[in-house]
Amino acid sequence: MNISDTAEIFKVLGDTTRLSMIAMMNKKECCVCDFTECFGMSQPAVSQHLKKLRNLGLVKARKDGYWTYLSLDKESKYYDMIPALISAIPEIDAQVDQLLSACEGESCC
Amino acid sequence: MNISDTAEIFKVLGDTTRLSMIAMMNKKECCVCDFTECFGMSQPAVSQHLKKLRNLGLVKARKDGYWTYLSLDKESKYYDMIPALISAIPEIDAQVDQLLSACEGESCC
DNA sequence: AATCTATATAATAGAATGCTTATGTAATAT
DNA sequence: ATATTACATAAGCATTCTATTATATAGATT
Numbered sequence: 001m002n003i004s005d006t007a008e009i010f011k012v013l014g015d016t017t018r019l020s021m022i023a024m025m026n027k028k029e030c031c032v033c034d035f036t037e038c039f040g041m042s043q044p045a046v047s048q049h050l051k052k053l054r055n056l057g058l059v060k061a062r063k064d065g066y067w068t069y070l071s072l073d074k075e076s077k078y079y080d081m082i083p084a085l086i087s088a089i090p091e092i093d094a095q096v097d098q099l100l101s102a103c104e105g106e107s108c109c
Numbered sequence: 110m111n112i113s114d115t116a117e118i119f120k121v122l123g124d125t126t127r128l129s130m131i132a133m134m135n136k137k138e139c140c141v142c143d144f145t146e147c148f149g150m151s152q153p154a155v156s157q158h159l160k161k162l163r164n165l166g167l168v169k170a171r172k173d174g175y176w177t178y179l180s181l182d183k184e185s186k187y188y189d190m191i192p193a194l195i196s197a198i199p200e201i202d203a204q205v206d207q208l209l210s211a212c213e214g215e216s217c218c
Numbered sequence: 219a220a221t222c223t224a225t226a227t228a229a230t231a232g233a234a235t236g237c238t239t240a241t242g243t244a245a246t247a248t
Numbered sequence: 249a250t251a252t253t254a255c256a257t258a259a260g261c262a263t264t265c266t267a268t269t270a271t272a273t274a275g276a277t278t
Contacts, residue, residue, distance in 0.1 A: 001198055001200050002200055002201065002204055003125060003128055003129050003132060003201055003204050003205075004125040006128060006194075006198050006201065007122070007123050007124055007125045007127075007128040008123070009123075010119045010120075010122040010123035010128065011119075011120070011123030011124070012123070013116070013119040013123070014116050014117070014118075014119035014120030014121070014122070014123040015116055015120070015235095015236090016112060016113040016116045017236090018116075019112055019115060019116040019119065020112050023112060031254090032254070032255065033254075033255095041237085042237075042238065042239090043254080043255070043256090044237085044238075044239085044240095044255090044256075044257080044258095045236070045237060045238080046255095047255065047256055047257085048236075048237085048256090048257090049236090050255095051256085051257095063244095063245085063255095065245075065246070065253095065254090066245070066246070066252095066253055066254050066255090067253095067254065067255090068254075068255065080197075081197060084193070084197075085115075088189075088190065088193075089110055089115050091110055091111055092111065092112055092115065095111055095112050096112075108253085108254075109254090124265090124266090126266090140224095141224070141225065142224075142225095150267085151267075151268065151269085152224080152225070152226090153225090153226080153227080153228095153267085153268075153269085153270095154266070154267055154268075155225095156225065156226055156227085157226090157227090157266075157267085158266090159225095160226085160227095172225095172274095172275085174224090174275075174276070175222095175223055175224050175225090175275075175276070176223095176224065176225090177224075177225065217223085217224075218224090
């Protein structure tokens with residue numbers, strides 16, 4: 001793991017949608033439809049963002065029936081960064097709660 | 110400071126050149142020509158990367174004679190992140206030393 | 219004053235990014 | 249078996265990013 005690997009992680013996290021996803025998954029397991037609902041974004045767009053996060057190994061998927069549930073992979077070598085990052089910016093917490101409540105009950109699953 | 114501000118920081122750090130600059134400045138004050146030398150990159154390219162870092166407020170410039178010396182601004186609200194990030198990835202340290210020694214004596218100042 | 223020197227800015231071209239629409243796929247339900 | 253549902257992938261397009269070359273600027277030197 002060198003500087004350019006590290007830059008790659010930051011690049012992936014350096015997008016509002018993906019960082020919001022991470023912050024949400026830091027609180028609970030999420031479904032793809034949670035994200036489309038929260039962000040008002042098409043399903044393929046969400047899927048493409050998730051692919052980048054999964055490629056990093058930071059996010060893992062669990063399939064159950066129709067739905068795919070996404071969560072942070074605690075085994076990931078990057079996992080420890082996440083709580084540190086989130087807690088470094090206290091205001092994020094409230095914003096994430098707002099996002100999560102926005103998709104509560106409205107999403108498909 | 111919200112999620113999208115935070116994503117903006119990551120985006121700026123999510124580039125090998127800029128992250129290397131940050132890691133180098135975390136060790137010592139650097140001159141523009143140090144960077145052009147280290148990275149084998151044109152002076153305007155370096156200048157544009159530095160502009161992004163200065164716009165964040167993370168890097169400050171000190172002019173002395175011909176040269177402009179750049180360093181991390183300890184007053185920056187983002188400053189505390191840097192040592193945390195760098196020290197989270199131990200391998201970076203050796204790589205930065207290598208970069209710094211590469212431009213030693215060869216750069217213009 | 220005229221000339222260097224280090225750096226900044228402008229203009230521009232090519233690559234990368236992120237969205238949309240269209241389509242494929244795998245599991246469930248009828 | 250067929251249809252439905254959630255999700256993935258592909259293709260296309262507009263925007264953004266990052267480099268280069270050319271030019272401007274500000275301080276030092278002659």
